[in-house]
Amino acid sequence: MNRREFIRRTGGGAILAMPLASVAPAALAALHARSDAEAAPLVLVAPADLPTATALAQRLAAALRAAGLPATLQHPDGNALRRHDGLSALFAQPAGTRLLGIMDDAAAVIVQAVAGSRGARMLAHGEHRGAAGTIRHCCSATTHDAAIRWREAAHGPQPHLERFYLAALGVGLPAGGPPTAAAAGVPPGSLASFLLQL
Amino acid sequence: MNKPERTLLPAGVSASDFEKALAEIRAIVGDTHVLADAPGLAPYNKIMMPVPDAQHAPSAAVTPDSVEQVQAIMRVLNRTRIPVYPISTGKNLGYGSAAPVERGQIVLDLARMNRILDVDADLCTALVEPGVTYQQLYDHLQENQLPLWFSCPAPSVIAGPLGNMVDRGVGYTPYGEHFLFSSGMEVVLADGEVLRTGMGSMPNSNTWQVFKWGYGPTLDGIFTQSNYGIVTKMGMWLMPAPPGFRPFLIQYPDDADITKIVEALRPLRIAMVIPNAVVIAHTLWEAPCTKVRRADYHDGPGAIPDEAVQRIRKDHNLGAWNVYAALYGTPETNDANWKIIEAVAAATGGTLHTESTDSGGRATQYRFDLMKGKPNLGEFDLYNWRGGGGSVWFAPVSQAKGSETLKQMTMAKDILAKYGFDYVGEFIVGWRDMHHVIDLLFDRSDAEQTRQAYACYDELLHTFAREGYGVYRANTAFAEKVAATYGPVKRDVERRLKQALDPNNIIAPGRCGISL
Numbered sequence: 001m002n003r004r005e006f007i008r009r010t011g012g013g014a015i016l017a018m019p020l021a022s023v024a025p026a027a028l029a030a031l032h033a034r035s036d037a038e039a040a041p042l043v044l045v046a047p048a049d050l051p052t053a054t055a056l057a058q059r060l061a062a063a064l065r066a067a068g069l070p071a072t073l074q075h076p077d078g079n080a081l082r083r084h085d086g087l088s089a090l091f092a093q094p095a096g097t098r099l100l101g102i103m104d105d106a107a108a109v110i111v112q113a114v115a116g117s118r119g120a121r122m123l124a125h126g127e128h129r130g131a132a133g134t135i136r137h138c139c140s141a142t143t144h145d146a147a148i149r150w151r152e153a154a155h156g157p158q159p160h161l162e163r164f165y166l167a168a169l170g171v172g173l174p175a176g177g178p179p180t181a182a183a184a185g186v187p188p189g190s191l192a193s194f195l196l197q198l
Numbered sequence: 199m200n201k202p203e204r205t206l207l208p209a210g211v212s213a214s215d216f217e218k219a220l221a222e223i224r225a226i227v228g229d230t231h232v233l234a235d236a237p238g239l240a241p242y243n244k245i246m247m248p249v250p251d252a253q254h255a256p257s258a259a260v261t262p263d264s265v266e267q268v269q270a271i272m273r274v275l276n277r278t279r280i281p282v283y284p285i286s287t288g289k290n291l292g293y294g295s296a297a298p299v300e301r302g303q304i305v306l307d308l309a310r311m312n313r314i315l316d317v318d319a320d321l322c323t324a325l326v327e328p329g330v331t332y333q334q335l336y337d338h339l340q341e342n343q344l345p346l347w348f349s350c351p352a353p354s355v356i357a358g359p360l361g362n363m364v365d366r367g368v369g370y371t372p373y374g375e376h377f378l379f380s381s382g383m384e385v386v387l388a389d390g391e392v393l394r395t396g397m398g399s400m401p402n403s404n405t406w407q408v409f410k411w412g413y414g415p416t417l418d419g420i421f422t423q424s425n426y427g428i429v430t431k432m433g434m435w436l437m438p439a440p441p442g443f444r445p446f447l448i449q450y451p452d453d454a455d456i457t458k459i460v461e462a463l464r465p466l467r468i469a470m471v472i473p474n475a476v477v478i479a480h481t482l483w484e485a486p487c488t489k490v491r492r493a494d495y496h497d498g499p500g501a502i503p504d505e506a507v508q509r510i511r512k513d514h515n516l517g518a519w520n521v522y523a524a525l526y527g528t529p530e531t532n533d534a535n536w537k538i539i540e541a542v543a544a545a546t547g548g549t550l551h552t553e554s555t556d557s558g559g560r561a562t563q564y565r566f567d568l569m570k571g572k573p574n575l576g577e578f579d580l581y582n583w584r585g586g587g588g589s590v591w592f593a594p595v596s597q598a599k600g601s602e603t604l605k606q607m608t609m610a611k612d613i614l615a616k617y618g619f620d621y622v623g624e625f626i627v628g629w630r631d632m633h634h635v636i637d638l639l640f641d642r643s644d645a646e647q648t649r650q651a652y653a654c655y656d657e658l659l660h661t662f663a664r665e666g667y668g669v670y671r672a673n674t675a676f677a678e679k680v681a682a683t684y685g686p687v688k689r690d691v692e693r694r695l696k697q698a699l700d701p702n703n704i705i706a707p708g709r710c711g712i713s714l
Contacts, residue, residue: 082574082575082576082578082579083355083574083575084333084355084573087355104582104585105581105582105585105586105587106486106578106579106580106581106582107578108587109246109291109578109581109587110356110575110578112241112244113244113289113291113295113356114356115241116241116242116244116288116296117287117288117289117309117356120241121235121237121238121240121241122237122240122241122244123237123240127585127586127587127641127642127643129585129586129641129643129644131493131497132497136643136644138643138644142236142237142240143236143237145252147643149643190582190585190586190641192585192587197237
């Protein structure tokens with residue numbers, strides 16, 4: 001998907017103004033064929049000792065399930081993501097596996113750096129900052145130049161993040177939206193997320 | 199297979215010439231080792247600097263696995279005049295990572311060249327390729343039960359000795375000045391010729407890794423922090439594991455204590471009573487590595503107030519300054535020198551901690567591990583301090599004198615605060631110099647904060663330069679500006695060398711400000 005095609009499918013320059021609901025999945029997807037998307041394993045990783053990350057991972061897992069993309073959830077100890085053996089275990093997945101990570105910034109830097117060394121393809125990444133009752137999201141898909149930004153209330157998040165990562169995986173949100181309306185938001189501080197393919 | 203539309207090309211290169219060159223390179227390394235699609239290239243464009251990704255986006259990446267392949271690739275690129283950006287492991291995070299210095303350059307990723315070619319346990323030397331990581335070398339020494347240590351930098355699990363040495367990085371054992379403890383390089387020049395420096399030029403010599411100088415001008419230095427060649431092998435000295443290793447931490451309560459700390463430690467460092475680089479870390483370097491959350495102390499705009507920093511110290515038992523060093527030797531020599539350390543700590547008002555008395559903080563443990571060359575990733579927790587994936591190192595050099603340190607710290611803190619950033623800094627005491635290393639942490643997902651970070655670095659750089667303080671290493675976004683602070687004559691000589699060794703200007707033009 002090149003930039004010209006992306007702009008065409010999203011109705012000109014509307015992407016910067018959101019709503020994200022207007023984004024066609026194919027516009028963000030780096031994996032173009034749904035059959036490919038369904039075939040490759042999908043693993044969701046969130047550190048067990050970071051409740052906000054695990055809550056967000058549960059939220060995304062529910063949306064993925066509803067969209068027909070069941071994901072395996074992994075909750076390694078946060079310290080494991082800072083150790084050589086822990087990282088090796090994380091990457092002991094079949095080639096082609098998609099890894100959707102939600103973790104603290106430090107772990108995200110490490111995991112993405114190691115993934116890059118192992119020849120992983122980077123499909124999308126995001127930053128999620130919580131402050132004063134709101135969450136600010138900034139997400140980027142590799143196939144699109146501009147970052148997608150939005151804010152939402154921490155107590156009632158919209159399914160934009162689900163929509164973003166489903167789109168990056170090449171599928172849309174099922175009719176009726178995600179099965180869980182609102183999960184825990186992000187407290188003061190930040191999380192990072194990313195989608196890569198081994 | 200659909201051919202991706204080429205949206206990014208090196209400056210001055212047509213799409214058809216570029217495709218032809220890539221086809222030739224594919225024939226050299228194989229299709230799977232040439233990346234030109236967006237998801238494949240994205241890891242090479244993952245930067246932490248306060249500039250847009252697009253400014254450092256590569257046009258392609260190539261991953262050769264031998265020096266012969268590197269030579270063949272360079273012949274193609276030299277003929278077609280396509281610029282290339284060599285990386286070893288590409289983990290120079292905060293200095294530019296794996297991204298090319300200029301948009302459109304092809305990344306030459308040497309990570310597949312990851313062979314440990316030789317370890318001589320008698321002479322304590324090693325010969326490694328660019329893709330070897332410190333963790334890999336550590337595992338090799340452990341598996342072969344070789345009682346040898348090396349010095350490594352903080353991101354050592356994922357970074358490698360060759361790239362760190364070529365960038366003149368430093369570590370924390372007595373062999374911490376990495377270029378000083380290198381011995382011999384193999385370099386592929388722009389035209390594909392291979393040079394071996396020092397004794398490596400002599401046929402049948404077995405002294406490449408033991409005698410650095412050879413005969414005539416010593417060339418190794420010009421291949422560090424430069425773009426005159428592609429280093430494909432490096433010799434390094436390893437350190438015999440000492441019978442006794444005694445790491446320690448001395449904590450000091452006040453910012454102003456830095457003056458007496460440096461005055462007390464410099465003589466010990468020059469006399470090699472303390473043989474490794476002494477690290478003097480400020481509170482806010484220690485805090486994130488001790489799992490302190492910034493948001494628990496300051497969640498508003500601007501730099502964290504001094505009052506909050508004081509509370510962090512109190513709550514988490516951190517010093518204003520936290521001094522890390524170690525004794526290496528026999529138990530007897532360490533016992534003798536330990537009395538000196540105790541006396542210095544007492545005389546300067548510091549609180550001394552050892553492995554047995556430390557309460558087990560994470561920061562202390564990763565520091566102690568680094569001082570014995572054990573790779574770890576403990577320092578990455580710095581990236582949680584502000585969050586958002588923005589980090590750029592500002593690293594001016596100073597004399598190892600107390601008056602200099604307080605002056606530099608005050609200058610840096612004032613400028614950082616003006617732009618809303620925290621002073622997250624440390625001093626690393628060399629033999630007579632100090633590297634003042636500041637991590638300018640910012641939220642890269644916040645456009646305004648990113649602009650402020652750029653302006654802040656710019657002001658730091660030029661304010662320090664006016665005072666005569668130059669940086670020892672810089673991120674690629676500021677390479678040109680940093681090079682300019684060193685004056686025109688040096689730059690002219692660098693350009694003349696570039697003209698002589700790489701007249702088509704194809705190896706990383708712009709790296710360290712060198713280009714034709």
